[in-house]
């Protein structure tokens with residue numbers, strides 16, 4: 648079932664910025680990574696999907712319900728990029744308020760609010776006022792608010808931007824758990840590792856438009872480069888190996904004690920076997936050998952190379 652569908656979704660602000668002609672489909676239970684440089688239009692698109700701002704053209708739906716409708720809004724949980732909660736309330740009161748807005752019954756509120764506060768790791772501080780919370784705690788509070796209504800679709804705009812590495816790890820685990828429960832996740836993030844680990848598919852936005860989209864597996868195509876960490880290396884071997892194998896081999900790191908890292912472009916596995924055989928025959932010690940993988944970060948940088956990032960320009 649399609650959870651999120653957009654057709655030519657466009658928002659043009661009076662200054663001409665925003666995003667345009669966005670076509671995406673996210674299936675139920677999928678995690679979708681929405682990526683792009685600063686100012687690309689990611690938050691604008693999310694704000695339309697959650698019904699906070701209106702499209703100037705195009706349309707979109709959540710499980711078939713038009714965005715902005717009550718039926719669509721009932722299905723979502725949203726952690727905004729710039730979250731601010733009522734400083735004079737306690738954390739618990741803020742989540743209770745969100746639970747009431749979601750229409751939860753008194754019994755559900757009594758059960759779910761403390762459960763969500765514990766889940767995001769602020770249960771012990773839930774009776775403190777928000778003004779005494781750190782930025783990371785406020786972001787955790789925002790996650791509790793997004794989750795309290797038990798949403799079918801979760802929109803997370805930079806969910807761990809204010810958190811320390813421990814907090815980021817907590818959010819990563821939480822997102823994985825939610826995905827395992829079948830919740831559809833739409834994630835805006837600059838943390839490529841998180842996107843790579845969680846998302847099934849990604850779209851890359853630049854200058855308000857989708858530049859590229861596909862499954863994470865497609866994007867992280869296997870690279871032809873093998874990386875070998877070796878010991879007992881002698882510089883004379885490099886030229887000899889190139890001649891024996893006919894492969895393009897470079898040394899990406901060599902030390903006086905014979906430790907070195909080689910990178911070889913290998914198309915088929917026979918060549919890999921031959922290279923490893925020759926190295927061992929020459930008395931080289933193989934500590935590690937693996938095919939290098941393109942990381943999402945490299946994909947992001949490569950796709951955007953030479954492109955204009957209008958959103959960031961004055």
Ligand SMILES: Nc1ncnc2c1ncn2[C@@H]1O[C@H](COP(=O)(O)OP(=O)(O)OP(=O)(O)O)[C@@H](O)[C@H]1O
Pocket residue numbers: 660661662664665666683684685686687688689690691692728957958959
């Ligand atoms: N309310 C607004 N009025 C006018 N222009 C806006 C408004 N909100 C955003 N913009 C502009 O629209 C473009 C897209 O902004 P948006 O916040 O959607 O980008 P983003 O991809 O979420 O960026 P970031 O990664 O920095 O959060 C930017 O050029 C921004 O300056």
